[in-house]
Amino acid sequence: MNRLAIPKTYKLYIGGKFPRSESGRVYEVLSHKGEFLANAAKGSRKDARDAVLAARTALGGWAGATAYNRGQVLYRIAELLEGRRAQFIDEIMSCEGLSAAAASAQIDEAIDRWVWYAGWADKYVQVAGNANPVSGPFFNLSVPEPTGVVAIIAPQDAESLLGLVSAIAPALVAGNTVVVVANELAPLSAISLGEVLATSDVPGGVVNIVTGSPAEIAPWLASHADVNALDLVGAGGLDWVELQINAADTLKRVLPPETGADAAAPALSRILAFTELKTVWHTKAIL
Amino acid sequence: MTSSPLATYHPDQRALALIGGEATDANLRRYLHGIPGIDAVGLEARAADLGTRSIKTSSKRWAIDTIIGLIDLTTLEGADTPGKVRSLVAKALMPDPGDPGCPRVAAVCVYGDMVGTAVTALGSAHAAGSTEGISVAAVATAFPSGRASLGVKLADVRDSVAAGADEIDMVIDRGAFLAGRFGQVYDEIVAVKDACRRADGSMAHLKVILETGELNTYDNVRRASWLAILAGGDFIKTSTGKVAPAATLPVTLSMLEVVRDWHRLTGVQIGVKPAGGIRTSKDAIKYLVTVAETVGEEWLVPSLFRFGASSLLNDVLLQRQKMTTGHYSGPDYVTID
Numbered sequence: 187m188n189r190l191a192i193p194k195t196y197k198l199y200i201g202g203k204f205p206r207s208e209s210g211r212v213y214e215v216l217s218h219k220g221e222f223l224a225n226a227a228k229g230s231r232k233d234a235r236d237a238v239l240a241a242r243t244a245l246g247g248w249a250g251a252t253a254y255n256r257g258q259v260l261y262r263i264a265e266l267l268e269g270r271r272a273q274f275i276d277e278i279m280s281c282e283g284l285s286a287a288a289a290s291a292q293i294d295e296a297i298d299r300w301v302w303y304a305g306w307a308d309k310y311v312q313v314a315g316n317a318n319p320v321s322g323p324f325f326n327l328s329v330p331e332p333t334g335v336v337a338i339i340a341p342q343d344a345e346s347l348l349g350l351v352s353a354i355a356p357a358l359v360a361g362n363t364v365v366v367v368a369n370e371l372a373p374l375s376a377i378s379l380g381e382v383l384a385t386s387d388v389p390g391g392v393v394n395i396v397t398g399s400p401a402e403i404a405p406w407l408a409s410h411a412d413v414n415a416l417d418l419v420g421a422g423g424l425d426w427v428e429l430q431i432n433a434a435d436t437l438k439r440v441l442p443p444e445t446g447a448d449a450a451a452p453a454l455s456r457i458l459a460f461t462e463l464k465t466v467w468h469t470k471a472i473l
Numbered sequence: 474m475t476s477s478p479l480a481t482y483h484p485d486q487r488a489l490a491l492i493g494g495e496a497t498d499a500n501l502r503r504y505l506h507g508i509p510g511i512d513a514v515g516l517e518a519r520a521a522d523l524g525t526r527s528i529k530t531s532s533k534r535w536a537i538d539t540i541i542g543l544i545d546l547t548t549l550e551g552a553d554t555p556g557k558v559r560s561l562v563a564k565a566l567m568p569d570p571g572d573p574g575c576p577r578v579a580a581v582c583v584y585g586d587m588v589g590t591a592v593t594a595l596g597s598a599h600a601a602g603s604t605e606g607i608s609v610a611a612v613a614t615a616f617p618s619g620r621a622s623l624g625v626k627l628a629d630v631r632d633s634v635a636a637g638a639d640e641i642d643m644v645i646d647r648g649a650f651l652a653g654r655f656g657q658v659y660d661e662i663v664a665v666k667d668a669c670r671r672a673d674g675s676m677a678h679l680k681v682i683l684e685t686g687e688l689n690t691y692d693n694v695r696r697a698s699w700l701a702i703l704a705g706g707d708f709i710k711t712s713t714g715k716v717a718p719a720a721t722l723p724v725t726l727s728m729l730e731v732v733r734d735w736h737r738l739t740g741v742q743i744g745v746k747p748a749g750g751i752r753t754s755k756d757a758i759k760y761l762v763t764v765a766e767t768v769g770e771e772w773l774v775p776s777l778f779r780f781g782a783s784s785l786l787n788d789v790l791l792q793r794q795k796m797t798t799g800h801y802s803g804p805d806y807v808t809i810d
Binding site for chain 2: 235238242406409410411412413432435
C-alpha cells in the first residue's frame with residue numbers, strides 16, 4: 187500500500203507564533219515545474235497590522251538589549267541555520283529549480299551573511315558614531331540608534347532564502363524590529379526561517395514574516411503610521427513610487443528597490459540606513 | 474411587562490416586599506439562594522457567541538463613537554497627582570485633538586481626594602447633575618479593598634460628594650458577602666446611598682462594585698447583583714480593576730440579565746459598568762452587542778452603561794483615526810496616559 191504523504195501548511199510568523207492568516211486564505215505554492223508543493227497562508231492587511239503591533243511591542247526589548255547580546259543572538263541563528271541545511275536545500279531546490287550544489291551554495295552564502303552582520307552588532311556604532319570636537323568644555327557624542335519598526339518587501343526574483351536574509355539581517359543588527367513580506371512565489375524557506383527564529387534566542391515579535399501578495403500588503407505597510415521605515419528592496423515589480431509617496435506622509439525612511447544578482451549585497455550602509463543619529467552634549471567635569 | 478404589582482410600590486418598600494420581610498441575613502439568604510442557579514457552560518457559550526458578531530463600516534463607526542461616549546476615563550493609582558488628573562480631564566474633554574468632531578467621554582473616575590481637582594479642571598464642562606457635560610465619579614468606601622469601618626467608609630463618601638462628585642463608586646464588603654452576612658452588605662449599601670445625599674437634597678449616583686473576581690462563581694455574581702439592586706444601587710459595576718480577573722463578558726452578561734429581570738419586574742432601569750481588562754475596541758464592541766441583545770439598545774446611553782477603562786480610549790481613537798484617514802494609525806498619534 188502506498189503511503190499518503192502529509193503536505194505541510196505553511197503559516198505566518200507573527201509575534202513568535204505561527205498563526206493562520208486572519209482572512210483564512212491560503213494559496214498554492216508550486217514547484218518550478220508547476221507541481222503542487224504546499225499551501226501557504228495568504229496574508230491580509232490585518233495580518234500586516236498584527237505584525238506591526240507585535241514588532242512595536244518587541245522593539246523596546248530588542249533595541250534595549252546590549253549590542254553584544256544582539257550579536258550573540260544573531261550568531262546563534264546562523265548556528266541553527268547550519269543544522270537545518272538539508273531542509274532548506276530541499277525547499278530551495280523544489281521551489282527555485284536549482285541544483286543541489288547551487289542550493290547548497292545559496293544557504294552557505296545566507297549563513298555567512300548572518301555571521302557577517304552578527305559581527306557588526308557591537309561594532310557599527312564605533313564606525314558610525316563619533317566624539318565631536320566642540321568649542322567648549324563639553325563632550326559631544328553622536329551615536330546611531332535604531333529607527334524602530336522596519337517594514338521590508340523581500341526580494342521577489344532573487345534567491346529566496348538569501349534575498350530574505352540579506353534584507354532582514356542588517357535591519358536587526360542595529361536593534362530594529364522587522365515586518366517582512368516574503369517572496370510570493372517561493373515563500374517556503376521564509377517560513378522555515380521563521381521556525382528557526384522561533385527556536386533560537388530571538389525574542390518573539392522581533393522578526394515577523396507575512397506570506398502572500400506584496401502588491402496587496404505593501405500599500406498598507408507603507409501608509410501605516412506606526413511603521414518607521416520601509417525597505418522596498420524587493421518592490422521593483424510594484425508601483426513603488428506610490429509606496430514612497432505613501433511612506434512620505436508619515437516621514438518614513440525608505441530604501442529603493444534593487445534588482446540583479448547582487449541585490450541587497452552585504453554592506454555597512456544597509457545597517458546605517460535604518461539608524462538615527464543622536465547627538466548628546468555633556469559637561470566635562472572639572473573634578 | 475411593568476404591570477407587576479411591585480412596580481406600584483414606593484422604591485423603599487419594593488425591596489422589602491420582594492424579600493418578604495426585613496433585610497435580615499436569614500430573609501436575604503432565603504431570597505438570594507432561591508434565585509435559580511446559572512448554567513455556567515450555557516452562559517459562557519452565549520457570551521462567546523455574542524462576541525462573534527461582525528461589526529463593520531458604518532456600524533463600526535457608530536459603535537466607536539458610542540464607546541467613547543460611554544467611557545469613564547479612569548486614573549486610580551497611588552501615584553496620581555493633581556497634574557495627572559488635570560491631563561486626564563483635558564483628554565476627557567478632547568480625546569482626539571486632531572479631530573474636534575470626536576465625542577467626549579461620559580465621566581472621569583478618580584480617587585476621592587482628586588474630586589476637587591477634577592471639578593475645577595472641568596469648569597463649565599462639569600455635568601453637575603445635568604445630562605450634558607462630563608461627570609466626576611469618585612471611588613469611595615476604602616476602595617479597592619473595602620476593609621474599613623462603616624464610619625470611615627461613610628465619611629469617605631460624604632467627603633467626595635461634598636467635593637462635587639456626581640457619582641460614587643462603592644465597593645461591597647466581599648468578606649461579609651462570602652461569609653453569608655448578606656444583611657450587613659445590604660445595610661452598608663443603604664447607608665452609603667444615604668450618604669450620597671447632597672446638602673440640597675439631590676443624590677449622587679451610586680455605583681456598587683461587586684468585585685466579581687473575588688466572588689468565585691456566577692451564582693454569587695447573580696446574588697450580589699440582586700443584593701446591590703435591592704439595596705438601592707443605581708449602577709452595578711463588575712470590578713475595581715485591581716483584582717484579576719476583572720470584567721469578563723460572561724460575568725457582565727449575567728449582571729445584565731439581572732438588570733433585565735429587575736426592569737421587567739419593576740420598570741426601573743439599572744445601569745451596568747464593566748471595568749478593568751477591556752483594552753481594545755474589539756472587546757468593547759462585544760460588550761455593546763451583549764448589552765443590545767440582553768437589555769436592549771436603549772441601555773447604550775451614559776446613564777445606563779459605562780466602560781471603566783483607561784487604556785481603552787487610546788485603542789478606540791486609533792480605530793477611529795483608521796476609519797477617518799484610511800490607513801493604520803499608531804500610538805505616536807494619541808496621548809500617553
